[in-house]
Amino acid sequence: MERTEAELIAAVLRGDAASFEPLVQRYSPRVFATARRYARREGEVEDIAQEVWLKAFEKLASFRGEAPFEHWLMRLTVRTCYDFLRAHQRNRESSFSELSGPETDWLERFVTQPETAAETAAAAKLLVGRVLEKLSPPARLVITLLEIEDRSVREIAQLTGWSVPLVKVRAFRARAEMRKILAKMATDKYL
Amino acid sequence: MNIAELQRKLLAAARANAPDDRVPYAFEKRVMALLASRPEADRWILWTRGLWQAAASCVAIALLLGAWVFFNSTASSNSADLTQNFENTLLASVDQNDQAQ
Numbered sequence: 686m687e688r689t690e691a692e693l694i695a696a697v698l699r700g701d702a703a704s705f706e707p708l709v710q711r712y713s714p715r716v717f718a719t720a721r722r723y724a725r726r727e728g729e730v731e732d733i734a735q736e737v738w739l740k741a742f743e744k745l746a747s748f749r750g751e752a753p754f755e756h757w758l759m760r761l762t763v764r765t766c767y768d769f770l771r772a773h774q775r776n777r778e779s780s781f782s783e784l785s786g787p788e789t790d791w792l793e794r795f796v797t798q799p800e801t802a803a804e805t806a807a808a809a810k811l812l813v814g815r816v817l818e819k820l821s822p823p824a825r826l827v828i829t830l831l832e833i834e835d836r837s838v839r840e841i842a843q844l845t846g847w848s849v850p851l852v853k854v855r856a857f858r859a860r861a862e863m864r865k866i867l868a869k870m871a872t873d874k875y876l
Numbered sequence: 877m878n879i880a881e882l883q884r885k886l887l888a889a890a891r892a893n894a895p896d897d898r899v900p901y902a903f904e905k906r907v908m909a910l911l912a913s914r915p916e917a918d919r920w921i922l923w924t925r926g927l928w929q930a931a932a933s934c935v936a937i938a939l940l941l942g943a944w945v946f947f948n949s950t951a952s953s954n955s956a957d958l959t960q961n962f963e964n965t966l967l968a969s970v971d972q973n974d975q976a977q
Contacts, residue, residue: 702912731903805893813886867882
């Protein structure tokens with residue numbers, strides 16, 4: 686019979702480290718999906734996921750069981766991703782002149798006939814990835830959680846450990862930062 | 877170019893392309909192996925971290941006590957000077973009389 690989450694956690698806390706493995710197996714897909722939002726290279730994604738699980742093991746005693754384990758783990762994952770973003774703030778000053786062919790085509794289509802530039806196109810995905818990489822770590826985190834994952838301000842506050850007003854301020858700044866980056870992209874490309 | 881519309885389209889593109897949740901083969905085994913190899917190293921890290929924190933606290937306390945002693949002695953010497961000056965001023969006329977005689 687499959688053991689419940691609470692039983693597994695209790696066993697790990699009693700010293701049975703092997704009971705941690707089913708938890709890793711069960712929740713790793715969520716951790717990997719979240720990490721892939723912030724890291725592009727697969728090696729970086731694996732490093733983040735590994736760190737999340739090592740931290741989870743270390744801090745398991747602080748899990749009080751009031752909320753589901755998944756929520757606690759997601760908080761840990763988001764905070765680890767944020768630490769990763771802060772530690773890897775590179776290439777943010779590079780220009781948009783090196784856009785690939787499909788990305789340039791998509792942009793040109795957007796300029797001439799906006800309605801034909803499909804949001805599902807692979808080029809749009811590449812382009813948004815490029816724009817997100819240029820955002821500052823707090824802006825990227827808040828844009829991802831608020832605009833892409835469609836979470837509420839309160840949820841973001843819980844996930845990040847920021848206060849609700851701080852999330853609102855950072856969201857406002859993040860949108861402005863993104864518009865500034867897009868304006869720069871338009872200037873680099875068309876002026 | 878309509879920047880607000882471009883922003884909306886790109887965010888919609890990001891929403892439409894959710895990242896996949898594929899987990900590398902035997903990832904959980906790797907995590908368990910890492911956990912098994914950690915305890916000894918961790919104990920040393922904790923011990924070293926504790927020592928550094930204790931050293932930092934000791935330095936901070938020493939600095940605070942040093943500053944307290946320094947400012948206290950300066951303040952008391954200042955008050956001694958003030959007392960002396962007050963006494964000199966008060967007894968200036970008496971001193972002048974003594975010197976005249």
